[in-house]
Amino acid sequence: MVGGYKRPTKVILSILLILGGLFAGFPVLWMLVSSLKSNTEIFSWPPKFIDKSFSMRSYIEILTDSEKVRYFLNSYFVSACVVILTLVIGIMAAYAFSRFDFPLKGVINTIIVSVQAVPAIVLLIPYLSLIVTMKLFNTYWALILTYLVFTLPYCILMITGYFNTLSTDLDEAVMMDGGSRMKALWRILVPISVPGLVSVGMYTFMQAWNEYLFALALTQTANMRTIPVGINMLMGQHTYDWSQMMAMSFLGSIPVLLLFIFFQKYFIAGMSSGAIKG
Amino acid sequence: MMKNRSKSKLRRKITPYLYLSPTIILMLVLMVVPIYLIIKYSFQNNAIVVADPEFVWLDNYKKILSDSEFWGAVKTTFVFVTVSVAAHIILGMCFALLLNTKYFKTRTKTIARVIYVLPWVFTASVIAILWKMMLQPAGIVDYILSIFNLAAKDTEWLSNKDVALATITLVNIWCGYPFYMISILAGLQGIPEDLYESSALDGATKWKSFLHIIIPQLKPILISIAMLDFVWTLQSFALIWMMTGGGPVNSTQTLSIYIYKLAFNSSQYGLASAVAVILLLLCVIVAIFYVKQQKKVRE
Numbered sequence: 177m178v179g180g181y182k183r184p185t186k187v188i189l190s191i192l193l194i195l196g197g198l199f200a201g202f203p204v205l206w207m208l209v210s211s212l213k214s215n216t217e218i219f220s221w222p223p224k225f226i227d228k229s230f231s232m233r234s235y236i237e238i239l240t241d242s243e244k245v246r247y248f249l250n251s252y253f254v255s256a257c258v259v260i261l262t263l264v265i266g267i268m269a270a271y272a273f274s275r276f277d278f279p280l281k282g283v284i285n286t287i288i289v290s291v292q293a294v295p296a297i298v299l300l301i302p303y304l305s306l307i308v309t310m311k312l313f314n315t316y317w318a319l320i321l322t323y324l325v326f327t328l329p330y331c332i333l334m335i336t337g338y339f340n341t342l343s344t345d346l347d348e349a350v351m352m353d354g355g356s357r358m359k360a361l362w363r364i365l366v367p368i369s370v371p372g373l374v375s376v377g378m379y380t381f382m383q384a385w386n387e388y389l390f391a392l393a394l395t396q397t398a399n400m401r402t403i404p405v406g407i408n409m410l411m412g413q414h415t416y417d418w419s420q421m422m423a424m425s426f427l428g429s430i431p432v433l434l435l436f437i438f439f440q441k442y443f444i445a446g447m448s449s450g451a452i453k454g
Numbered sequence: 455m456m457k458n459r460s461k462s463k464l465r466r467k468i469t470p471y472l473y474l475s476p477t478i479i480l481m482l483v484l485m486v487v488p489i490y491l492i493i494k495y496s497f498q499n500n501a502i503v504v505a506d507p508e509f510v511w512l513d514n515y516k517k518i519l520s521d522s523e524f525w526g527a528v529k530t531t532f533v534f535v536t537v538s539v540a541a542h543i544i545l546g547m548c549f550a551l552l553l554n555t556k557y558f559k560t561r562t563k564t565i566a567r568v569i570y571v572l573p574w575v576f577t578a579s580v581i582a583i584l585w586k587m588m589l590q591p592a593g594i595v596d597y598i599l600s601i602f603n604l605a606a607k608d609t610e611w612l613s614n615k616d617v618a619l620a621t622i623t624l625v626n627i628w629c630g631y632p633f634y635m636i637s638i639l640a641g642l643q644g645i646p647e648d649l650y651e652s653s654a655l656d657g658a659t660k661w662k663s664f665l666h667i668i669i670p671q672l673k674p675i676l677i678s679i680a681m682l683d684f685v686w687t688l689q690s691f692a693l694i695w696m697m698t699g700g701g702p703v704n705s706t707q708t709l710s711i712y713i714y715k716l717a718f719n720s721s722q723y724g725l726a727s728a729v730a731v732i733l734l735l736l737c738v739i740v741a742i743f744y745v746k747q748q749k750k751v752r753e
Contacts, residue, residue, distance in 0.1 A: 185557070196566070201572055206584075219590065221597065265476045266477075275470075280471075287485075287486075290738070294485070295689030297691055301713075302492050321480070325480060408579045418587050425580040
C-alpha cells in the first residue's frame with residue numbers, strides 16, 4: 177500500500193509542509209538571528225541571514241543590567257506562586273466536587289465554568305479600585321491574586337475530571353485504616369494524579385508568565401514589572417534597540433519554550449482535552 | 455449516641471464547603487464583587503473619580519450607543535474576530551491534515567509539529583515586538599514581498615490606516631492557529647481507521663471522505679474550539695495595544711482598546727464600565743451557547 181502513493185502527491189505535500197514550516201518558524205528564527213546582530217545590520221537591504229556583526233552583545237547587556245534581571249526574577253516568582261497556589265486550591269476544590277454531593281454544587285460549578293468567559297478588561301476597572309483599597313497596588317500579591325481567578329477554573333475542571341476517573345475505594349481504604357480525608361487526598365489521590373497535575377501546572381505557568389494587561393495596570397514601579405511589560409517598555413525608550421528587544425524576547429520565551437519542548441505530550445493532551453471538556 | 459450521629463452528619467455537610475472555601479472566597483472577592491461593581495459604575499456619573507458619584511440610570515449607555523466611536527469599535531472588533539476565527543479554523547485544519555497524512559515519516563511529522571506549534575508559545579508582547587520589527591518599512595517583510603514584486607521597499611504596514619487592521623489580524627492569525635491544529639489533530643487521531651477503509655471500498659474520493667467522514671466526526675470539537683476562540687479573540691487586548699495602540703486614526707480600535715482608553719487615558723470610568731458591561735454580555739451569550747454545546751457533546 178505504501179508504494180501505491182502517487183509521486184506527485186508526495187512532492188506537492190512536501191512543498192506544503194516546508195512552506196508551512198517557514199510560515200510558522202521563520203519569524204522565530206528571524207528573532208533569534210536579529211538578537212545576535214547589530215542594530216543597523218538588522219535593516220540592511222538586502223537582509224543577510226548571518227553577518228559579521230554577530231555577537232552576544234545584547235544578551236550580555238541584558239544579563240548585566242540589574243533592572244532587567246529583576247523583570248525575570250519577578251516573572252519567575254509570580255508564576256511559581258501562581259502555579260503552587262492554583263494547584264493547592266484547585267486540588268481541594270476538585271476533591272469536593274469529585275467526592276461529595278452538596279446543595280450548592282451545581283451553582284458553584286456553573287459559576288466556575290462561566291468565569292472563563294469573563295474578559296480580563298471587564299474586571300480591570302473594579303480590580304484597580306479593589307486592589308488599591310486592599311493596599312495591594314504595586315505588589316506581587318496584586319498579580320498573584322488576580323491571576324488565580326483566571327487559572328483556577330481550568331485547573332478545577334481538569335482535576336475534577338481526573339479524580340472522577342479514580343475509584344472511591346482508594347480513599348475509603350485509607351479512612352477505614354483510621355486516616356483522615358486530608359490524608360486520603362494528599363497521600364493517595366494526588367500522587368496518582370501527577371501526570372494530570374503536571375499538565376495543569378504547566379498550562380498555569382504559561383498563563384501567568386505570559387499575562388500582560390494586569391501586570392501593566394496593577395504594578396507601577398520598574399522593580400515590580402514582569403517580563404511581558406518589561407519587553408514592551410524597551411519599545412518606549414528613546415531609540416529602538418531592536419537587537420536588545422529581540423534578545424530580551426528570546427530570553428523571556430525560554431522557560432515556556434523549554435517546558436513545551438520537554439513536556440509536549442502533556443501539553444497537547446491537556447490542551448485538547450481542555451478544549452473538548454471545557 | 456443520637457447527638458454524635460447528628461454531629462457527624464453536620465460535619466459531612468460542612469466538609470465540602472471547607473474544601474471549597476479558598477475557591478469560594480477568591481471567586482466572591484475577585485469575580486462576583488467586581489462584576490457587581492462594574493455594573494454599578496456603569497450607572498454612575500464620574501464613577502471612581504469622585505467620592506460620591508451621582509446615579510444616572512442609563513445615561514452612560516445612551517451616550518455610548520449614540521457615539522460613532524463606539525460603533526466604529528464594534529465594527530473593528532467584528533471584522534477582527536470573524537476573520538481571525540475563520541482563518542484559524544481553515545489554517546488549523548490544513549496543518550492538522552498535513553500532519554496526519556501517511557506520506558511522511560513519523561520523525562518528520564514530529565519535527566514539523568514542534569515548528570508548527572511554535573507561534574503559540576510566545577507571549578503577546580514578544581509577538582507584537584517581533585512583528586513590529588519585521589513589518590518596519592524596509593524590513594524583512596517588505597524584502598520578501600519585494601522579491602515577488604508584491605510590495606515596495608518602504609511599504610508601511612502599521613501606520614497606514616487602510617491596511618493596519620488587516621496586518622494585525624494576520625499577526626493574530628499567525629499566533630492563534632496552533633491551538634486549532636493541536637485540537638483537530640487529536641480529533642483526527644480519534645477517528646476509527648475502519649471508517650476510512652469502508653469509504654475507500656465505496657470508491658469515495660479524498661474530497662468526499664473529507665466532507666462526509668472527517669467533518670462530521672470533528673464537528674463537536676470544531677464548534678467547541680471556535681466558540682472558545684471567539685470569546686478569547688473578542689477580548690484580546692495585549693497584541694493590538696502593543697502593535698498599534700488602536701491607531702492609526704482608531705482603525706484598529708477594538709472594544710477592549712476602547713474600554714482601556716476611556717478608563718485609563720481619559721478617566722471616564724462610567725462610560726468605560728458601560729462598554730465593559732456590553733462586552734461582558736456578548737461574551738456571556740457566546741458562553742451560554744458553549745455550555746449548551748458541551749452538554750450535547752457529553753450526551
